[in-house]
Amino acid sequence: MTARHGTVGAIARDLCLSYANTRYWRGTDPPTESLTSVADLLRWLGGAAGYDTETIAAAERWGGEDPQAAARLFAEALAIREVVYRLFSAVASGRPVGEDDIRALNRALDAAPERSQIVPTDGGLAWQIGYDAPTAPLLLAPVLWSAADLIVGGKNDRLRQCANDKCLWLFLDDSKSATRRWCDMKSCGNRLKARRHYLKTKQGRGVKPAV
Numbered sequence: 001m002t003a004r005h006g007t008v009g010a011i012a013r014d015l016c017l018s019y020a021n022t023r024y025w026r027g028t029d030p031p032t033e034s035l036t037s038v039a040d041l042l043r044w045l046g047g048a049a050g051y052d053t054e055t056i057a058a059a060e061r062w063g064g065e066d067p068q069a070a071a072r073l074f075a076e077a078l079a080i081r082e083v084v085y086r087l088f089s090a091v092a093s094g095r096p097v098g099e100d101d102i103r104a105l106n107r108a109l110d111a112a113p114e115r116s117q118i119v120p121t122d123g124g125l126a127w128q129i130g131y132d133a134p135t136a137p138l139l140l141a142p143v144l145w146s147a148a149d150l151i152v153g154g155k156n157d158r159l160r161q162c163a164n165d166k167c168l169w170l171f172l173d174d175s176k177s178a179t180r181r182w183c184d185m186k187s188c189g190n191r192l193k194a195r196r197h198y199l200k201t202k203q204g205r206g207v208k209p210a211v
């Protein structure tokens with residue numbers, strides 16, 4: 001029996017990619033990090049991962065009471081994020097997935113709560129999560145389920161890594177033609193096109209590119 005219960009709503013198919021992309025501009029040194037504390041992680045979990053506010057508030061209180069345990073949880077959550085990133089980066093690039101990364105994903109899945117009960121909530125129905133104390137596999141359960149479903153789900157031919165080598169964002173290409181190369185045409189696509197245009201026309205004339 002578990003002491004507490006939380007809920008998460010519908011789990012986006014690409015939630016694991018959204019989590020991997022919380023560290024971005026991965027082709028630059030250093031990449032941009034959007035999660036710098038357990039508070040950032042909990043904010044993301046309450047938003048993108050659809051956790052109920054009470055579970056997030058309880059985890060915040062727990063972290064305030066035991067900052068060392070919260071720091072360990074945060075470090076483990078970031079390590080799991082890098083496992084997810086490496087796995088899907090490999091799949092998107094046609095490289096074999098790392099056995100160590102599959103083992104790490106399996107360990108985290110094993111430690112995650114069961115996805116066995118749906119319960120009514122104020123907003124409709126949600127997955128119930130039972131737990132005793134917050135852990136990284138518990139809080140990341142929706143991410144881990146999404147990663148497992150995506151990697152075995154036959155959608156791997158739609159997995160992409162942004163063609164901008166500074167960006168390297170992971171995404172699912174849902175376009176009809178399945179030829180999307182950039183995470184976002186407005187930022188990465190146009191930036192690359194503008195840069196190529198600059199190199200062709202202005203190079204050596206002392207004019208800086210507009211990007």
Ligand SMILES: [Zn+2]
Pocket residue numbers: 162163164167168169182183184188
């Ligand atoms: Zn991009």
